[in-house]
Amino acid sequence: MTAAPPPAKRILVVEDDAFTRETLTTLLAIEGFTVTGAANGQEALDQLRAGAAPDLILLDLMMPVKDGWQFRREQAEDPALASIPVVVVSAACDVGRKAASIGAAGFLQKPVEPRVLLAAVRGHTS
Numbered sequence: 261m262t263a264a265p266p267p268a269k270r271i272l273v274v275e276d277d278a279f280t281r282e283t284l285t286t287l288l289a290i291e292g293f294t295v296t297g298a299a300n301g302q303e304a305l306d307q308l309r310a311g312a313a314p315d316l317i318l319l320d321l322m323m324p325v326k327d328g329w330q331f332r333r334e335q336a337e338d339p340a341l342a343s344i345p346v347v348v349v350s351a352a353c354d355v356g357r358k359a360a361s362i363g364a365a366g367f368l369q370k371p372v373e374p375r376v377l378l379a380a381v382r383g384h385t386s
Contacts, residue, residue: 268294269385270314274304274331275349276323280370284318284349287374288381300324301331308341315385318368321350321358332362345384349377 271293275281281297288295296314298304300323308314317335321328328348335341348359351370359367365384368377 268292269316269381270294270296270312271381271385272304272307272314272317273297274301274317274323274328275320276300277320280320284372284377287377291378293381293385301326301328301334304331305334305341308335308344309338313341313344315344316381317344317346318349318381319346319364321348321352321355329362332364336363347380347384 271288273281273284273295275284275297276299281299285295285297296307298307302325304317305326319328319331332346335344335346345365348355348364348367349370349372350358350367352358355367355369366380368380
C-alpha cells in the first residue's frame with residue numbers, strides 16, 4: 261500500500277484586479293495548490309473567519325472596500341488569523357518597505373514572473 265500524498269497547501273489570493281487574481285489563482289492551482297481568491301480585504305477576512313485557514317495569503321495593498329493595510333491590521337488583531345503568513349504582491353513603490361511595515365513574511369513586486377511567484381509560495385509553505 262502506498263502512502264497518501266500530503267494534502268495540497270492552501271493559498272488565499274487577495275487581489276482586486278480580476279485578471280491578476282485569476283492568473284495567480286490558475287498558476288498556483290496548476291502547480292497543485294488549493295487556491296481561493298478574494299477581491300478585497302473585507303472579502304478575505306469574511307472568508308478567513310468562515311472556513312479553514314490557508315497556509316499562506318498573497319496580499320495586494322491597494323484595493324477598494326478594505327485595502328491591504330487595513331486587512332493586515334485586522335488579521336494581526338485576530339488570534340485565530342494572526343499566525344497565517346502574508347506575502348505582499350504589489351506594484352506600489354518601495355513595496356519591500358511597505359511589506360515590512362505591516363509585518364509581512366515577504367513581498368513580490370508586480371508584475372511577478374511565474375517562477376518567482378512559485379519559488380516564494382513554496383518557500384513560505386514548505
